[in-house]
Amino acid sequence: MRSHHDLGGLPAGRVERDEHEYAQWEQRVDALMMLLSHKDRQLLRVDELRRNIEALGAEAYDRMSYYERWMHAIVQVLIQRGVITIDELGRKMAEGVQDGNR
Amino acid sequence: MGTADAIAPRFRAGDRVRVRAAYPPGHLRTPHYCRGRVGVVERLCGAFANPEELAYNRSGLPAQPLYRVRFRAADLWSDYAENGEDVVEIEIYQHWLEQAA
């Protein structure tokens, strides 16, 4: 069965020539991905991130933006690897972060 | 030569190869559109840890030879409407490839 992200050759509409200025939080997601996958830390592999994105399911994959998918995947891998727990993440998200985006 | 950490390359530039028509689940880097198709090896890129295994936090070793395989677009798409000499070149790991006639 073709996986939903495996798009080569599928019919699709016009290419929307979007140029997107990324928000600070999105740039920080990108940065986190680079830092965590760096050989000095090796806390995640890009392949693990991709697997988690591919596992989102068609509806979520289509609905979520690029960096939402990456953020989701980073968290999944960090939980899978035991770097963070769901509980501590949930608590941190609920309390809000003092500084917001530095 | 194969080593403990890398599998020996089986193919060389110019070899005709077929992509296995297999459809396992999991994280795959062999696009759907080339499975079962025949192409020509353009070059050996080196040997790399298998992403199908890396995706599950395993080592992916021994490293798989990775090839760039050139396919005629007309062989990929039965209704290809553009130039008959157009090609699509895809990086494919050795374990997905078989010798083709």
Add this chain to the structure above:
Amino acid sequence: MNDSGKLPSGDGAGYYRRMQAAVEELLILKRVVTADDVDRQVEAMAGRDYTRGAKVVARAWVDVAYRARVLTDGSAAAAELGLEIGPLRLIVVANTPDVHNVIVCTLCSCYPRMLLGIPPEWYKSRAYRSRVVREPRAVLAEFGTQLPDHVRIRVHDSTADMRYMVLPMRPAGTAGWSEERLASLVTRDALIGVARLPETV
């Protein structure tokens, strides 16, 4: 929408932004990264753009031996110009009067980011990833690019560890130009292959 208005929302706009802030803070508390690390990485990425690729192109246009090295080992050739690109394995593919190259990652959005920075949004889109391997000229036409009939296309799908950049043809009318001036002719879209540079300036 959350019915009880005042309670923190479990979804909606900002959910992943809040997640990013929380994860970053947790990782800082755990000393996995520092805030500085993240700031510096953001800056480093923002400082990478297609002009780095343009430098490689301009040098390849003026120096035949360098061009040969670029086409043999793109990473080593970029490093020669002081372009720090980490473990990126770069393959540079040359346009000729008969061959036009175009780059895609149908499976996700692989792009030579360590050289060229973050890819454009359209490069990651469903429409581009689906169609350019199947009807490349139709896609190029949407970018305003028309190829002569005799030109054949090579579409490169970056499915694994290699990353690709196009070496466009040098426009005529540029004899004696400095590398800097030549580099200014190169566009990001020409490095991806959805555009061509003018035949002559």
